[in-house]
Amino acid sequence: MTRLTAPQRIGSYTIERLLGVGSFATVWLGYDAVLDARVAIKVLAENWSHDLRVRERFLDEARLLRRLEHERLIRVHTVGELPDGRPYAVLAWADRGSLRDRLAHGEIPAPTALRLLGEVCAGVAVLHRHGVVHRDLTPGNVLFRSAGPDAPDAEQVLIADLGLAKALAAASGLTARAGTPGYMAPEQDDPGAVVDTRADVYGLGRLGVRLLAADPSGAHPHPPRPAPQIRLRDGVPPGVAAVLARATAYHPGDRYPDAAVLHAALARASGSARRPASPVAASTRQGPPPRRPRRSLLTGVAVVVAVALSQVAAEPGGTGSGRSAGDAYTTGPLTVALPPGWSATGATWAGQYGPDGEPEPALVMSPRPRRWAADPQLPGAFVGLSAATAARTTPAGFLAERTHGDCAPAPARTTRQAGVEWTVVLYACDQGRPRIVESAGRHPDGSALVYVQIAPPVGSGPEFVDTLLAGVRVR
Structure with missing residues (x-):
């Protein structure tokens, strides 16, 4: 693997270290000396910089997050352009990593995992209220950020990486295959299918299976019809199984219509319907903080994923x-x-x-x-x-x-x-x-x-x- 040389500065930010490298972007940890704050700076990969549509998708994500500006979504501070013309986005740094990192270190206790799933549903519901479908809900796209010095043991649960997100009006006509196997709704693999909020409901259901099922390794990229019965871990209310089964139904029409309805169903099944949801979740960590994997991909930032196989660019310098x-x-x-x-x-x-x-x-x-x-x-x-x-x-x-x-x-x-x-x-x-x-x-x-x-x-x-x-x- 080619070793990347860290730039000394990007815009007004001093670069401290590399956070990760993805197929479409490189992410650096930057420091703002004026505000005494660290940020994540996502830079479009050089070999994709020639393609107008990839650039559009990169900048669309930043514009969308900036427009929504919600405490359950990763915030965008600004965008800019490097001297070579590549765009970059300055994001809030999710300093406590991703759900993928935590699952790599062991299962999360069932009650905490159930509460966490509700927080993720609430975050996706924000997107759905604004007419946006995410289309790639995975553990790597659920991030954690410290809630602040007044609550050192609490943290925010954030939805990140909207590189695949589209306004529903556009997504309804989208035919490109996009998403992560195991979490991607079946219709996303069908070139002629309509993709809407129910695809996100499927992704949320698969997240629930990963967090709450007794055998989460049973996830399949192409689920059978009908889906197998979901056996829950000890400590999960039995009614949750029926909620996850409906969320992960093969046909979109058999699922909940959006994340808000799924969230309400989860609350009823878990007996927490009367408990108001809070944007700040109790820490899901038990004991000392887990060690970060050495090769973690884009740890603590908006994870960059493949947008669609058809998005292209000529390699520079060729x-x-x-x-x-x-x-x-x-x-x-x-x-x-x-x-x-x-x-x-x-x-x-x-x-x-x-x-x-x-x-x-x-x-x-x-x-x-x-x-x-x-x-x-x-x-x-x-x-x-x-x-x-x-x-x-x-x-x-x-x-x-x-x-x-x-x-x-x-x-x-x-x-x-x-x-x-x-x-x-x-x-x-x-x-x-x-x-x-x-x-x-x-x-x-x-x-x-x-x-x-x-x-x-x-x-x-x-x-x-x-x-x-x-x-x-x-x-």
């Missing part, structure tokens, strides 16, 4: 495997005709792997290819080739996974260029880039999907897009 020839650029089997004044860089499609396990080819082209994703004034394009994607979906299906939530799409059109039948969708946006074009087609022999994301120059029309697509060739 020009060694590409070559220019006049007005064309080639990397692997991809060759593109460069518009006047444009150059290209890239070698592989980050996060996308072929049947042989090797990264699939991609490139970025623009007047300044290393800056185009960070600079909304720059036109440019990402081009990727994927045999794995062609095996699982159609070009139209792939584009349906890549909607832009804050933009209005025009009706899809088709155009045939250089032997490829392209599906093209133009998005008009109110902020950032005024237009983004998503396009995809099959290689003439059907073996691979060719994907092109374009930020066209200001004033250009569909002719520019068609000319650019006509210049994409695959050997």
Whole structure:
């Protein structure tokens, strides 16, 4: 594993140490000397920084948390941009780690685990009240933060990592597979299914099974129909089993409609319906604090997870495997005709792997290819080739996974260029880039999907897009 060199500063914060590295971001512990406070600073990974949609998702999470600003959610202090154009988000530091860390050190006593599950349900209910579905509720996304010096033994239970969260209006049309096996609702693995608050109810139910079942290792990524009977640990009221069974029902219609209703059902089953929920939970730790795992992933911060397999970016600095020839650029089997004044860089499609396990080819082209994703004034394009994607979906299906939530799409059109039948969708946006074009087609022999994301120059029309697509060739 490559050793990361810690930056001395990010923005106005002094960097103390690395907290963790995920697939999509690196998180550092920063210190604010003015406020005498520590923060978690999440920086978008360099190999994803070229992709507009990944950047959107990264910044959307920060905007969403900032907008909701609730004591049950990780707070965002500010966002910024590094000199190389990568965005970062400054978050409150969850100084007492995650539920995943604690479960790694042994089971939590049943009464405490039941109370904790209620706190998590209350946090997710905040999201649901604001029309947001999380879609990836796991022990790693439940964090703990000290309640304050006046209550040293108490702590806040926080919901984190909304990188997969979407407004329900957008999520209802989302077809990308996203979530963590074992906690992901069955419909999230169905490209045509509607994903709504009931997917979160399923995730909460699976968290409950992990916390309260006598055999939590019986969790399966693809639950059977019907689900097996849940046998609870000693000390858990027997009525809780029926609540968890309904929450984890295979069909969404058989579950509770949202987290608030699930929370109320848990309270009734546990005999705590009359006890008001408090945002500050008693500490779930018993005895001395557990040792932190040496290789804990993003301990004490918003855990970064894979957003969706279709989200892509060309790796920077990959020009060694590409070559220019006049007005064309080639990397692997991809060759593109460069518009006047444009150059290209890239070698592989980050996060996308072929049947042989090797990264699939991609490139970025623009007047300044290393800056185009960070600079909304720059036109440019990402081009990727994927045999794995062609095996699982159609070009139209792939584009349906890549909607832009804050933009209005025009009706899809088709155009045939250089032997490829392209599906093209133009998005008009109110902020950032005024237009983004998503396009995809099959290689003439059907073996691979060719994907092109374009930020066209200001004033250009569909002719520019068609000319650019006509210049994409695959050997």
